[in-house]
Amino acid sequence: MTLTGEGEHGGKGAAPAGDPLVIRDLEFLGGMAAPRGWRPESTLPEIAFSGRSNVGKSSLLNRLVRRKALARVSQTPGKTREINFYRVNHAFVLVDLPGYGYARVSKTTRAQWRPLIEGYLRGSAALRGVVQLIDARHPPTADDLQMLDFLAELGAPTIIVLTKVDKLSRREREERVAATMQSLGIDEEQLILFSAVTGEGRDELAEAIVSLVGRAEGGSWRAP
Numbered sequence: 001m002t003l004t005g006e007g008e009h010g011g012k013g014a015a016p017a018g019d020p021l022v023i024r025d026l027e028f029l030g031g032m033a034a035p036r037g038w039r040p041e042s043t044l045p046e047i048a049f050s051g052r053s054n055v056g057k058s059s060l061l062n063r064l065v066r067r068k069a070l071a072r073v074s075q076t077p078g079k080t081r082e083i084n085f086y087r088v089n090h091a092f093v094l095v096d097l098p099g100y101g102y103a104r105v106s107k108t109t110r111a112q113w114r115p116l117i118e119g120y121l122r123g124s125a126a127l128r129g130v131v132q133l134i135d136a137r138h139p140p141t142a143d144d145l146q147m148l149d150f151l152a153e154l155g156a157p158t159i160i161v162l163t164k165v166d167k168l169s170r171r172e173r174e175e176r177v178a179a180t181m182q183s184l185g186i187d188e189e190q191l192i193l194f195s196a197v198t199g200e201g202r203d204e205l206a207e208a209i210v211s212l213v214g215r216a217e218g219g220s221w222r223a224p
Helices: 057-064 107-123 142-154 170-184 202-218
Strands: 026-032 046-050 083-088 092-096 127-135 158-163 191-193
Touching: 046 057, 046 107, 046 202, 057 092, 057 158, 057 202, 083 107, 107 127, 107 142, 127 142, 127 202, 142 158, 158 170, 158 202, 170 191, 191 202
Parallel strands: 046 092, 046 127, 127 158, 158 191
Antiparallel strands: 026 083, 083 092
């Protein structure tokens, strides 16, 4: 499925001036349903997106690529059960990992997701970094912390994004940012505040992704 030239609202039009990531060509390559199942050939750098179910990952991806429905925004958290691959400008691939941590999903399904997600993160030689999403309205969950520990163990370059910041008042926002920094032991410069509704943080995230992709010329971060 190729989505060439479609704008954020489904029409055609030029990207805003100064856009660090102008989308000229976008194609859905397919989904990976099992740890050793089919996946696209990994000839381009890959940037993966991780987060718990209902964190707003689909909405973020749609806003990032300025498309209305690249990633389907499900009304049923935990519904996405594959790793989906999207090629951008024939230059790199966005990798949408299944959301984790949704309590109403069966234990069997959750047990299947873990080897799928971890198998991809451990085994993809094309992976250049991970965008880890955390809901700004709540403290990082145990699942979030476990994922961040796993990424640190791998040594994967990680961009941390706080989603749904538009749902917070200014005071709540300041409090949540401070609490998240303390919980994760990071500085404010290491956080990107994002709203799929207002577009806040879109260009900052796009610039960070372009930077990660640009480092791909120097090879993988993985130890040889």
